[in-house]
Amino acid sequence: MSGTDWRNLAISAALLGLAALLPVYGSPYWLTMGTTMAMFVVLATSWALFSGPTHYISLATAAFFGIGTFVTGLGFQSLPFWVLPPLAAIIGAGLAALVGLVTLRLSGVYFVIFTLGLAEMVRQVVTWVQNQTGHRGMYVLTSITEREIYWMLVGLGALVFLAGWLIGRSRLGFALRIIGNDETVAKHAGIDTALAKVALFMVPGAVAAATGAILAPRYIYIEPATAFAPLLSFQVVIMALLGGTGRLWGPIAGVIPFSLLWEAITRQAPNQTLLLLGIAFLVIVYLLPGGFVGLWDRLRRRFGGHS
Amino acid sequence: MFILITGLLLGGTYALIALGLNLQYGVARIMNLANGEMLVAGGFAAFWLYTAGQVNPVAALIVIAPVAFVANWLIYRFMLQPLVKRAKSRGALEVDSILATFGMSFAFVGIMTWAFGGGYFNYAFLAQPLEMFGSSYAQNRVVAFVLAVVIGGALWLWLTYSRVGLNLRAVAVNPASASLVGVDVRRASALAFALGGAVTATGGALVSMFFTLDASVGVLFTMKALIIIIMGGVGDIRGTIVAAVILGIAETAVARLIDPGLTLAAAYLLFLLVLLFRPAGLFGKARG
Amino acid sequence: MSRTVLQVRNVTKRFGGLVAVNDVSFDVTEHSVMGLIGPNGSGKSTMINMISGSFAPTSGSIRLEGHELAGKPAHKVARLGVGRTFQLVRLLPELSVLDNVIAGAAFGHRRRWGAEAKAHALTLIERLGLSAVMGMPVSALTYIDTKRVELARALAGEPEVLLLDEWLAGLNPTELGTGIALIRSLRDEGRTIILVEHVMDAIRSLCDRCVVMSSGAKIAEGSPAEVLSDPEVIRAYLGDDDA
Ligand SMILES: Nc1ncnc2c1ncn2[C@@H]1O[C@H](COP(=O)(O)OP(=O)(O)OP(=O)(O)O)[C@@H](O)[C@H]1O
Ligand SMILES: [Mg+2]
Numbered sequence: 001m002s003g004t005d006w007r008n009l010a011i012s013a014a015l016l017g018l019a020a021l022l023p024v025y026g027s028p029y030w031l032t033m034g035t036t037m038a039m040f041v042v043l044a045t046s047w048a049l050f051s052g053p054t055h056y057i058s059l060a061t062a063a064f065f066g067i068g069t070f071v072t073g074l075g076f077q078s079l080p081f082w083v084l085p086p087l088a089a090i091i092g093a094g095l096a097a098l099v100g101l102v103t104l105r106l107s108g109v110y111f112v113i114f115t116l117g118l119a120e121m122v123r124q125v126v127t128w129v130q131n132q133t134g135h136r137g138m139y140v141l142t143s144i145t146e147r148e149i150y151w152m153l154v155g156l157g158a159l160v161f162l163a164g165w166l167i168g169r170s171r172l173g174f175a176l177r178i179i180g181n182d183e184t185v186a187k188h189a190g191i192d193t194a195l196a197k198v199a200l201f202m203v204p205g206a207v208a209a210a211t212g213a214i215l216a217p218r219y220i221y222i223e224p225a226t227a228f229a230p231l232l233s234f235q236v237v238i239m240a241l242l243g244g245t246g247r248l249w250g251p252i253a254g255v256i257p258f259s260l261l262w263e264a265i266t267r268q269a270p271n272q273t274l275l276l277l278g279i280a281f282l283v284i285v286y287l288l289p290g291g292f293v294g295l296w297d298r299l300r301r302r303f304g305g306h307s
Numbered sequence: 308m309f310i311l312i313t314g315l316l317l318g319g320t321y322a323l324i325a326l327g328l329n330l331q332y333g334v335a336r337i338m339n340l341a342n343g344e345m346l347v348a349g350g351f352a353a354f355w356l357y358t359a360g361q362v363n364p365v366a367a368l369i370v371i372a373p374v375a376f377v378a379n380w381l382i383y384r385f386m387l388q389p390l391v392k393r394a395k396s397r398g399a400l401e402v403d404s405i406l407a408t409f410g411m412s413f414a415f416v417g418i419m420t421w422a423f424g425g426g427y428f429n430y431a432f433l434a435q436p437l438e439m440f441g442s443s444y445a446q447n448r449v450v451a452f453v454l455a456v457v458i459g460g461a462l463w464l465w466l467t468y469s470r471v472g473l474n475l476r477a478v479a480v481n482p483a484s485a486s487l488v489g490v491d492v493r494r495a496s497a498l499a500f501a502l503g504g505a506v507t508a509t510g511g512a513l514v515s516m517f518f519t520l521d522a523s524v525g526v527l528f529t530m531k532a533l534i535i536i537i538m539g540g541v542g543d544i545r546g547t548i549v550a551a552v553i554l555g556i557a558e559t560a561v562a563r564l565i566d567p568g569l570t571l572a573a574a575y576l577l578f579l580l581v582l583l584f585r586p587a588g589l590f591g592k593a594r595g
Numbered sequence: 596m597s598r599t600v601l602q603v604r605n606v607t608k609r610f611g612g613l614v615a616v617n618d619v620s621f622d623v624t625e626h627s628v629m630g631l632i633g634p635n636g637s638g639k640s641t642m643i644n645m646i647s648g649s650f651a652p653t654s655g656s657i658r659l660e661g662h663e664l665a666g667k668p669a670h671k672v673a674r675l676g677v678g679r680t681f682q683l684v685r686l687l688p689e690l691s692v693l694d695n696v697i698a699g700a701a702f703g704h705r706r707r708w709g710a711e712a713k714a715h716a717l718t719l720i721e722r723l724g725l726s727a728v729m730g731m732p733v734s735a736l737t738y739i740d741t742k743r744v745e746l747a748r749a750l751a752g753e754p755e756v757l758l759l760d761e762w763l764a765g766l767n768p769t770e771l772g773t774g775i776a777l778i779r780s781l782r783d784e785g786r787t788i789i790l791v792e793h794v795m796d797a798i799r800s801l802c803d804r805c806v807v808m809s810s811g812a813k814i815a816e817g818s819p820a821e822v823l824s825d826p827e828v829i830r831a832y833l834g835d836d837d838a
Contacts, residue, residue: 055402102582108401109338110582113533116526121575128566171701171708178698181687188647190673190702190752230526234409241406274523275417281410285390285403395688 012161020154023147031146035218037259038153039211043232044240044251046160046207049167050200051237052245053176056111058201059233060099061208062119064092066228068212070126073138073222081144085152088213089206096205100198115233123228130224137223144217152214160207164248167200176200231277235262238280244293253292310560318555319452320513322548323459324528325535327507333479333542334499337387338401340408342532343525344415345504349375349511350520351419354428364516365454371512372505379504383497386411391496412525419522429519451513458509463544475499479542507532527571534578538589546590553577597624600787601646601756606655606665608641608811615641616652617811623756626785628778630802630819632792634832638811639791640682643760646789647679648672659755676704678754680745682761682791684738692729692736696720696747703752719747723777739770743777750781757781760791775800795823807831 022034043061051058068088075084099118103111130136167173175196178186186193216222235258243254258280265276288295324346331339339345352371356362390407394400466472477485478495486492514520514528535554539546554574561573581589601623608616616638623629631639645652648669657664664672678699687695696716700707707715720726723743728736736744742762749757763774775797781788782801792798798805798819805822807815809831815822822828 055398057402057405102579106582106586108398109405110537110586112338112340112405113530113537114578114582117530117534117571117575117578120530121572124569124572128569128572131566131568174694174698174701177690177694178687181689182685184649184669184681185685185687185698185748187669188649188673188679189698189748190670190704190706192668192670234413271420272417274413274420278410278412278414278417281406281413285407285410289403 016154016158019157020151023150028146031150033259033263035146035150035153035215036263037255038150038157039215040236040239040255040259041252042153042157042160042211043204043208043236044243044255045157045164045248046204047236048240048243048245048251049160049164050176050197050204051240052250053173053180054197054200055180056104056108056197056201057237058115058204059112059230059237060096060115060118061204061233061236062228062230063115063122063233064095064205064208065212065215065232066119066122066126066224067091067095068209068214069140069216069219069222069227070212071209072213072216073140076140076142076216081142085156085210085213088209092209093202093206095209096202097198099205100201101194104197104201105194116230119228119230119233123224126228127224137221139221140216140219142217146218149214149218153211156207156210156214161248163203167203168248172196172199234277238277238284240291241284242280242288242291244291244296246290246293246297250291250293310563311556313448314556314559315552316448316452316555317559318552319455319459320510321531321535321555322551323455323513324507324510325532325539325547325551326459326462326544327503327505327510328529328532329536329539329542329544329547330475330499330503330506332536334475335383335387335496335503336391336397336400336482337383337404337500338408338533339500339503340405340529341412341415341525342408342504342507343527343529344412344419345375345379345507345525346511346514346528347419347520347522347525348415349508350515350518351423351428351511352508353512353515354430354520357430364512365450368454368509368512372509375508376501376505380497380501382411382504383500387500388493388497412529416523416525423522427519427521428515430515445517447516451516454513455510458506459548462506466544471498530571531574534574538577538581540587540590543590550589597626599623600625600660601789602656602658603642603646604656604658606642606645606652606657608638608645608650609653614811616645616808618655619806619808619811619813620655621806621813621816623787623789625787626782627803628782628788628790628801630790630792630798630805631808632798632805632822633808633814636810637808637831639808640760641811642808643679643758643789643791646672646756647677647758670702673703673752673754676755677758678703678749678752678756679758680742680749680760680762682764684741684745686733686741686744688733690733692720692725692731692733692744693717695733695744696751699748699751704755705753716747716751719750723747724773739766739774742766742774746777755787757786757788758791759788761793762790763792763794763797771797799823 023031026034047058047061050056071088071091072084075087099114103114175186175191178189178191179193179196183193219226239254239258240251241254242258243252244250262273262276265273284291328339328342331337349371353364353367356367357364386407387404390403391400394403466476474490474495475498477488477490478492482492531554535547535550539550554577557573557577558570561569599622604620606616606619607614619642631642633639644650646657646664648664648667648671651666655665659675659677662675664675687698690698693716696719697712700712700715720729723746725740725743725747728740733744746762763771766774771794778801790801802819804817805819806813807822807828814831815825815828
């Protein structure tokens with residue numbers, strides 16, 4: 001590891017420590033806000049690990065997340081809680097592998113469309129199964145507090161950053177960047193592009209499912225319509241792209257302002273959230289391609305290249 | 308039999324909607340994910356004209372189609388063409404247009420919710436039953452189907468035999484060589500996009516005769532249209548029609564026989580089968 | 596007699612009704628440059644695409660040192676030892692020149708990673724005369740430099756056979772001289788190369804043997820001097836059969 005690596009590691013550790021202390025110094029309001037933000041940081045960062053380099057826009061987050069909440073919903077009475085997030089991660093990764101095998105051989109449009117409907121399809125199937133078996137929603141009554149949820153998310157976030165850092169230095173990460181540039185070249189350079197894409201797509205699948213499993217106790221009552229709400233997928237895409245996927249820290253830069261804005265809008269004009277989402281997409285495409293990371297890089301280049 | 312005919316009636320309207328999107332994607336190379344909102348807007352317009360002005364939805368098409376044409380032309384010209392121009396590759400355009408049209412989609416839903424509220428819209432037009440082959444069908448479904456067939460047929464004839472239609476098809480096959488033989492690709496793309504939007508809005512007006520719409524239902528139609536296009540093959544009119552009918556029948560069958568809550572799951576199953584076994588579309592040649 | 600590295604047998608490729616390559620066979624021997632020539636649209640790139648695994652032949656066999664390549668996906672073919680450049684240059688626009696070359700080293704026939712890959716790529720960059728432009732973004736390179744980067748990427752995996760699809764096309768006369776010298780130096784290193792080319796000077800001075808294609812079929816094979824004086828080849832090039 002080089003000097004900058006050590007520096008970045010020190011900064012990250014300090015920030016992580018600071019984030020972990022939030023429940024100690026923050027008010028309950030900020031703890032709630034912080035939990036939401038931590039959730040989006042985890043989701044958006046893991047989303048960007050795959051979708052950033054490959055430019056495949058995944059809208060499957062809600063599907064994986066919903067499955068994670070159901071893992072907890074079904075399992076919390078019979079299994080110790082700490083087993084559930086890893087279990088959800090394994091299931092999420094497996095589902096991601098299946099989805100990837102079917103769609104990732106094809107062009108990006110197919111992938112977007114497939115993932116767009118995935119959450120809705122899983123929701124319909126789960127609802128149907130529940131109707132057949134006579135269950136509706138379920139109660140997740142645990143002794144887990146919001147603080148603990150928050151800490152688990154921070155821990156998961158640390159894992160995601162570590163994974164992202166390792167992937168960025170690995171052959172797999174490099175292969176994905178080549179694929180994102182030119183898939184034909186990638187194949188002729190010797191990269192098994194289908195395998196590489198599927199392998200990396202399993203990461204956001206696993207992370208989103210684990211996140212859902214961790215957050216399930218917060219919702220207390222789980223039903224398919226809320227667990228698989230497709231809005232979540234779009235929020236994650238917006239936040240990741242707004243921050244920029246060119247750097248590991250990019251998505252955080254999108255999550256923080258967008259969560260605050262979202263919170264303000266939902267409080268004051270709850271009917272306008274979709275309009276906000278739409279405008280955010282348009283802003284990203286027309287004004288901020290590359291997100292804040294791209295802007296930051298452009299500014300740095302313009303002003304002499306020193307940071 | 309009942310399922311087959313109901314499915315066919317539904318499939319006819321789906322075909323028209325998918326044809327609109329297929330024109331936009333096939334010729335203008337824009338995967339328009341705001342397509343469903345254009346449909347809902349067409350439906351709302353029909354609803355509004357019917358309830359406020361007592362205008363027959365069939366007659367309303369005469370207004371709705373041209374307005375949608377102009378609106379879509381403007382969208383293409385001012386929102387999408389800049390993306391086409393700056394795109395370095397087909398892939399970059401794909402990502403940009405997906406994001407931009409998602410943005411438009413959400414913005415439209417937001418605006419429509421704001422203007423019309425979040426409630427459901429339907430109106431009773433020709434809701435009486437019609438007896439056919441021993442079962443009864445809602446008249447409005449039959450009328451919508453007949454209109455879809457007539458409009459779709461006219462479109463097909465026009466694309467196949469007119470000079471402009473030929474140009475559009477040339478651009479669909481290969482923009483570079485089309486421009487070599489003197490086709491103005493940019494104009495053809497704008498025309499196809501506008502036309503596709505008009506067809507979709509028309510489809511929306513037809514759907515509104517028998518289907519309850521609300522501001523946020525558009526994405527469901529977008530998804531169905533996309534599944535149909537992929538099933539039928541991009542740019543393949545015959546494939547689109549067959550795929551739409553298959554989807555209509557499959558949905559009706561699942562809704563009748565298993566559970567109406569599973570229609571999208573049924574569409575997905577079809578989609579999955581196509582992706583697995585015929586990724587180039589029902590009639591597409593497997594790629595070498 | 597030197598060893599045969601690549602063996603093409605009765606290879607045919609149809610695109611719908613069009614027969615782009617029709618029952619073509621030839622051998623490529625180790626440490627030699629094989630010219631693949633013919634008029635526009637005669638099927639040369641299609642042949643290259645089949646050897647490199649872009650698509651499978653409709654029928655026939657392509658063997659690299661005993662391994663069947665026909666029908667194998669491109670990445671497997673690349674790992675078995677086929678490197679290529681593209682008729683229309685393809686670089687990785689968001690990557691640096693160095694990373695473009697490392698891309699070839701990291702996943703190819705002879706795989707390298709980390710410091711070793713970097714050192715190897717730097718050697719190639721130096722060798723192809725790219726050191727001066729190494730810091731530039733790929734989009735700012737001159738045409739010949741983009742071709743050099745692509746060649747370096749193809750060489751970085753140390754392929755058994757290198758396929759160059761009109762690598763010299765589009766160069767101006769001075770660049771052409773440099774380019775020809777560069778390929779000659781590769782030949783002198785003992786690389787095995789298939790060279791698709793229209794530039795006659797290059798064919799004469801670089802190729803050990805030539806295969807001539809016309810309308811998908813092989814119409815001649817031999818030394819450059821032999822094939823270029825073959826009346827059938829001349830007819831194919833002058834196109835008196837309205838092809
Ligand atoms: N993917 C494809 N689909 C359909 N036809 C193709 C395809 N690729 C090539 N062809 C056709 O096959 C024939 C041979 O093309 P090819 O590119 O191999 O010629 P070439 O000898 O490389 O020509 P040039 O010297 O112009 O590069 C042409 O008629 C071409 O149009
Ligand atoms: Mg060629």
